[in-house]
Amino acid sequence: MAGPRTPLLRPHRYFRRHDGSPPLAHAVAVVAVVTVAVAGGIAVFLGEFAAALDxxxxxxxxxxxxxxxxxxxxxxxxxxxxxxPKTVEREVGALVTEELSWVPAAALVAVPLFWLFEAGVLHAASALAGGDGPFRDTLAISGWAMAPALVRLAAVGGFLVYQLRTVALSGSVDGAIDALQAAIAGVQTVSLAAALVVGVWGGIIRAYGISEARDHPVREAALVVAVLTVLGLLYELV
Structure with a gap:
């Protein structure tokens, strides 16, 4: 009987099936999907923000x-x-979009760099705990662990789009900006709640992954990943 094709639901079976060395190409594809989704999500948000500031x-x-x-x-x-003429009338939303038009393109670089950084931290932490194995396998594990981030992207993006489409704006620019800030004020709560879910889900993938790939007992791997996950969540709260 064939094992699972991804580690998203049964990571222990997936990594055991591949003897702790999952195909790196599959993880690269996952990172590519996440990268495009993040860049696209930012572009959609900017478009919705521009439409709201009409x-x-x-x-x-x-x-x-x-x-x-x-x-x-x-x-x-x-x-x-x-x-x-010395002055012209411009759409406020268009001005904001123009100023931030570089952000989606920057995400295309930032997400892969974050993958490499995260894999490096995980690999180093595993080595400190006595783990042994090639960095290539840690890269593959970290790549798959980024897949749950799509859930957070959908939750935060959906919240922002809904709020932007339903907010009532006043006639002045300052009043409109204040209304938008109030409308999206709850995004931090939604983001942190989603981050907790994603952190646990991704942490389980990493724990079983390095247990198989880096020769850790499952409990030891879980402890390494748990420490890194908690530090990551605390960083977001700062």
Missing amino acids: MTTTVDNPAYPGDAFCENSAFEDTPTGCSE
Whole structure:
């Protein structure tokens, strides 16, 4: 009888089936899915945020060179753009989106780097506890342990989208921003609750994984992972 194809539900059977050395390519695929999902989720949030801030504000016109050029008699010819208005009306949401447009792209780099960092910490902690085995296997284990993060992404993303679509905004920009801040104030509670679930789920995957791959007794592996998980949750609370 074939064993489970993923360690998400029966990690002990999955890792035992692969003799503690799960295929790294499968874990890379998982990390790729999580990376795209995180970047896409951020892009969706920015779009929803822009749609919620459906109002305009007056900003300096970038096409206007400025009074120092346009009202300076030292210039024989009027500089290009001086006929443009000094200020223009812009959508507030569009301005915010433009300022944060780099974040989804940054996530495409940050998530894989976090995977490598997390695997390095787990590998080092296992080594300190007497574990033995190649880093490649720890990478694969850490990659699979990132899959539950999709649950947190869905929970937090769903909460934010719902709040942004149902919040009532006032006419002023300051009032609208205050209303949005109040609407999403509960995101930290949702995020931490989801982090607890994801931490336990991912921790079970890591514990059984390093138990098989790094030659730890299950209890010892669980203790190593539990310490790292608690430290991670405490870091989020700071």
